[in-house]
Amino acid sequence: MLSISNLSVSVSDKPILKGLSLDVPAGEVHAVMGPNGAGKSTLGYALAGRPNYEVTGGSATWRGEDLLDLEPAERAAKGLYLSFQYPVEIPGVPALTFVRAAINAQRKARGEAEMTAPEFLKAAKAAATALKMDFDMLKRPLNVGFSGGEKKRMEVLQMALLQPSMLILDETDSGLDIDALKVVADGVNALRSPERSMLVITHYQRLLDYIRPDRVHVLAGGRIVASGGPELALELEAEGYDKYLEVA
């Protein structure tokens, strides 16, 4: 279970998260919705350990272990995966080289044997096929010149290969065409399992038609201001965030 308690985070000395509490039990998928600038991406970055996202209070644990004390790469090796709202371009490093380096770095940190080149190639080909991606694209430098939608697919492809246990999807649906949304959602659903937890940040109910959440939370003003079942997402779509902004 991911357990976040009273978390406060400042960016450049500006308080963004102000005592946020949220639990995602193992096997569950929770959606986080909220207005622009509410702090949704900040939550993802803080959990992943981005420099300059200073935790000023509260705690976050994953499977009972304190996350906030670990280096970003250590958190990743523990199974934390953040699908970036804006995936970063890595010039000069082919996507395949990058993903293999990531897998083997994580395995090394966990004391596991490295994945061999043939094993990796086979897995990468299967994942590319499942996500309807051209395998040749993976020979290009990661994300460089990729379209917005291609970058998002690339995030899900890495997820499929890294097999993380705690997934944070930050607007993985934005920039995707209708067919891609379905393909990506299938990719995410394939990872659903009783051991995994997922936090799905989105602005749109449409994604939640494909990835059915167990719970929906509203993040406004740096806090979770409302929580409910999947019907809450429908209500938000119809009514907007007005009534929560007053609460926040």
Next chain:
Amino acid sequence: MTTALDLANPDTFPSRRDEDWKYSDVRRLLRTMPPASPVGVVHGGGPFFEHGGDALTFINGRAVGDDHFTAFGDHVVRLRFVSEASETGHTVTATVGARRNSKLIILESHEGAGSAYVAHNRLTIAAASGAEIVRIVLVDEPADALSITQASVTLGAGATFAQTVLTTGAKLQRFETRVKHPGEGTRVRIDGAYLVEESRHADMTTEVDHVGGNGETDQLTKGVVRDAGRGVFQGRIIVREGADGTDARMGHHALITSDRGEVDAKPELEIYADDVSCAHGNTVGALDESALFYMEQRGIPADEAKVLLTEAFLMEVVDRIGHEGARERVRAWLMERL
């Protein structure tokens, strides 16, 4: 400094008051003539040994056999400047040429051992018309050495000259290449990469002088500076009056990965002709923080992520080497030093 550098004459030692040497002050480190280096013995075959070819070897200033090489037809020459000296100095004068329509690959290595030596290498390279010369240079010297290499390159019409220099610097190291470019379909590629750590200093100075029209120059230098290292890039491309139709591109890009590192760059395009296509780009920056975090998020530890980004950055220069065997050798050489 108007007269050429001569280790036997301290009056010729350049200082930062000489515009061309303002970032590499020799006089600050060397005021008197260094004692002469002893006779040395060459060990091993150098970093390009596996690539065969003829060898033109110098140790502590003395030629082991010939001091010049001329190619007819297709040739590979391993040009080795070996220094194995302590607190002494030596000068090499070498000549390499390629006759009409011949093809010469110069695999050059600067192999330094010992400490605090002063090395001055003077090299003359001449490609006759239609000849092709590829010059690939690996420079590996002790942190306390002072070394200056000055190559002067002359090209005939329709010749091709492609150079790639990789260095890790020294206490003060200057690598100079001056090319007389006749135009007339002659093509020059003049690339370099420096990776300097600790308090090393690497100076890459080039000058390409287009005296005739319709010539091409393509230059890419990339550098990475760590710790208190210092990188210097001085690139000058001159397009003389009447050298119309010249196509010249110059790029210098450096990364500084510490607070104490320094890069001094002086790219210069001096154009006195009309109808030329010239461009230059110069950037000095830090490693991309967001790329580093992205890599760490995927499980790649920070140190490894930095090496991967540095490698990717510098390999662009290596990828431009056309000769596959040499390219892979250079790639391996660089990987060992990242």
